[in-house]
Amino acid sequence: MRGGGDGGRHRRHEGVEGGDGLRAGGPLLPRPRADGALRRDAGRRSKRAGLPPCGRPQGEAGAASVIRSTLHNHTTLCDGRSTPEAMVRAAVAAGFSDLGFSAHSPAPFDAGSLRSEAAYRETLLALRQKYAGVIRIAIGMEQDFLAPVARRADYDFLIGSVHFLRVDGAHHAVDWDKERFGALLQAVGGPLAAVRAYYASVVDMVRTQRPDVVGHFDLIVKFNAEGRFFEEDAAYRRIALEALDAVIESGCVPELNASGFRWRGRPNPDGFLLRRLREKNRLLTLQADCHDAGDLLRFLPEGAEALRQAGFRSALQWIGGAWQEVGL
Template identity: 30%
Template structure:
């Protein structure tokens, strides 16, 4: 496979700047280089606005929202240093991954103005202020509060629609993350009320000229398919929306994982793998 086909625009989370990841960011960059990558996007999570949004492992570590904001500053300083140090070997795109919580639009705009990232990954991890992908217990508890898992899916896609409208992220992250703890997601995704919202979101993504994250994190966990599921990938292809691999790596050994498999899948489905990097943009 040509080295120009190897890319990840969602990932590079490191133990240096993310408590649920491992290894130093430089070790992750070195891993991409060793695997033949000539271009990669690093997209660390934005810091929480307040302590209420801290992850349990951050609370356990005794961190505050202020601590993580300071750490985020060091993230971009480190990224700039690595971009200069390894510039002759790999092209690094400086990114960040959004969250959706009360007050996020102003926060993201402020971060864009301060750090001037090359692009952003627009993701939804929270509903009702709680992280949907942290544990099955939180996920199931939220579904009960919504009065059913279908209602939770619908609210997820509504939050995603609002985020896309507001931030216009170059990459829309793990489109159907809401399925994470749902064993019946393949059938549930086809529910007409959910499909209506999926189609609405895809139409918006298409109209704004954004690209979709082919998120490989589920494959690294031994699951059968990436985000999004095959039926949604077929809708994305039919709509003519580009898809770009994202390994969502959280350690050096995960860097670049399953990207070749992803490129093969995209090409077999008729997607263009001439990545639209010249269209990278940040509104803010």
């Protein structure tokens, strides 16, 4: 979850049709193997054998000690408030075994995005070397659907997110502020049209870009606390659930983005979506979407509780370059 630039035009989505829901056409693409500095296994591991001990997080009362790593973290290299090294130090203090960085992919229409992929990698590779043997550092990217990275192989993981809709040649931010979100709704043609366009973008993203993680799946509701802009009614839920089914089919890992608690007192995805994921036996990864070293664990206990309430007993964490299933 992030701030962004202004302007936008929703891209036409070939093979995705509207109505009250979405129908994605065409076969799923084969999932590419990532070739980043940390190789990951083809399947997730279900046991915790061999993991380094995890100290109790400091300064975060009630945070679950099973949290050993997070991937969705932003620094001063994009729109974060803490330096990369400050984040590393906070992760070490929290007892993490692994820490991922996921700057916003460079985009000329996004003032909060990364400016240089080369400088980003150089900075993080230096930190990886400096903290070798202390904590493992994964170099990733939060790739906006409209701003893919130049070379996927340069990264250990990609988080795929839809932060903008392109409408008549301009890029409208989904999650910048209430005023710009209202402008987005007007530009697209109303709330239901915006909901369809947003979730069509998510479906298009998982089918064509195949990110490792799907970021804040239902970001479209960020500013919609108490139905401020639209009703999250049966029509909305049908569209969201059909898009979620496409995510499940794609094999991409959905995240529980705990920063939703900050905005509307609940996570992304919302409870009815978490229950669908549970019905389909699709595990999530628990992420803070951190922009400040002091918030590295913020709302993660609430996120873990939301997963438990939806029926989950475990989640996925990125440990040693691979997904590992850990208990909640």
